[in-house]
Amino acid sequence: MKRESERIRHTRTPVPASFLPSTSKVLVALLCLLFALSISCGKKKEDAARESAAKAERSGADLKVGLVFDVGGRGDKSFNDSAYRGLERARDELGVSFEYIEPGEGSDRESALRLLASGEAGIIFGIGFLFTDDINAIARDFPHKKFACVDYSVTPGQEIPPNLLALKFREEEASFLVGAIAALKSKTGKIGFVGGMKIPLIKKFEAGYVEGAKYVRPDIDVLVAYAGVTANAFKNPSKGKELALSQYSKGASVIFHASGSTGLGVFEAARERNGLAIGVDSDQYEEAPGHVLTSMIKDVDVAVYEAIKSVLDGTFSGGVRTLGLAEGAVSFVYDDNNRTLIDDEILDRVQQLREKIISGEIIVPST
């Protein structure tokens, strides 16, 4: 108690300026000036911000988008980067602004979503199935905000909040096609698959791939390996490399990966063994030019962009939206880079399969 009062008294008695040496006086003066300046500057900025916010409301075009990335983060040259492209497109074409968070492990995800939801963002994205539970809870806590979750994993019987859009892809359909390409291309009769974490979502890629390969070539041998059973399995490139190396040495001629950053190791292995690899989510040709047979594309960017657009149009509605070959949301890469790797015969065959899947003649299993 006594101490407290002493401290207060001490702070209330300023040291008379005349006791200070002259250099200190100058310093004090300077500091005061700086302080005054910084206050006025801060105010100006605040005013400007308020003005622009008011303007935005009037024009209705200035929406702030929040996005939380999946494990792997920006620069995984795959899933997350695809989502980021959607943001960039929305910024360039629709004039929205955005902010994003790359969470680390585990619980950061929830706090990241909460942080964005309590800020200015009008729509908040969670990229990846790991967000399912968190985004469900937070969408309920912030009913006036809009949410979207890519790869949301739907639990039968569980209700989705009305302000949450669950975006799902039929990855198995495009995986079916790249599986067919791999099988037709393989000279050894063996192809490989490297998955990240062993979960139903990644299993969809595997199931489609295996099914597609067997459809065009029933005797094909598909080697399957997963990097692990935790989320860390999506960012362990050294492990991905070793898994791919052992598949190549067992005779696999093409390896398809669905494993986030872990897949960067698969491309390393393809370079080293002069083998072929198939990318996932984005066009991954640049990872190992000449060794990337094709990439199974999942247009997360289109889904993200469309969701943002729907908010601006006022057509946003919650619920589950599933996108596949028919919607053009999944596909495979065929362009100048890999034209020499895929000959016309294979391409024709795969295009036929594509038509059959769209028409419903072939139904691709997801497990």
Add this chain to the structure above:
Amino acid sequence: MDWMIVLAFISQMVRISVPYTLAAIGGTFSERGGVVNIALEGILLNGAFTCVLATHYTGNPWVGVLAAVAGGVATASVHAVVSITFKAEQIVSGLAINLLAMGATRFFLRIIFGSSSNSERIAGLPEWDVPVLGDIPVLSTIFSSPLILATIVIIFASQFVLFKTSFGLRLRSVGEHPEAADSLGVNVSRVRYAGVLLSGALAGLGGAWLAMDQHSFTDGMSSGRGYIALAAMIVGKWNPLGAAGACLMFGAAESLQMQLQGQDVPTQFIQMIPYVATVVVLAGFIGRSIPPAADGVPYEKERQ
């Protein structure tokens, strides 16, 4: 064909065990001198990061390797200052360094490469053409890698340094009985510093291997290897040859786990192999593993 699979298995085992071995031998030097070093994980990560950074800016992978060693030493020096000079709890210091390394690498990755998960691709080390050994099929990939050759040399050199030189004797004495060493005129803290910094250099080199093998840096790419190295150090009874052997065993278990996937056994069981192997070996085969007597105990010089 089967023969080739065996050779592929062996070379994979060796590749996997390289970072383990370097970190485990580093840990051995540190703990033989009486300083528990669980910062190995963070040192591996920082080593990999400085390696990628230096290679990215200079374009010369050898500079990257040197930078990895320097980065490892720098990280270890923090641990040394905290635990030797300031006599703080060594486990806490090590853990703090690991967490710091995880955060700091992400932070600088984002500043430098615009992504907090991956760096750009860097040039790798050249392959060496070694006579005779380089002619063996498949295994030639082991002997053409400068870092693997360096690791083999380091294993034997470390064994020699620790048990056949006066520095090794001093290091062991400050880890077993610092008072006795002090009374004989050994500067305890200086020798302990040497042990910890050496562990930083070796684990940093392990980080260089991770970076060079992948030609890039990925967030958290050490993935717990530092902790496995600690286990290997204990299994190897705090001696470099033993640690290297234990690391080979872990490498073999992990490689086996990869080879066995795709069979009818559930993946989850196969993923357990390396860890089950650890428990079995620790509990059953090696007998009692006794740490240096003064391991983890800060040395207080008596004052008259």
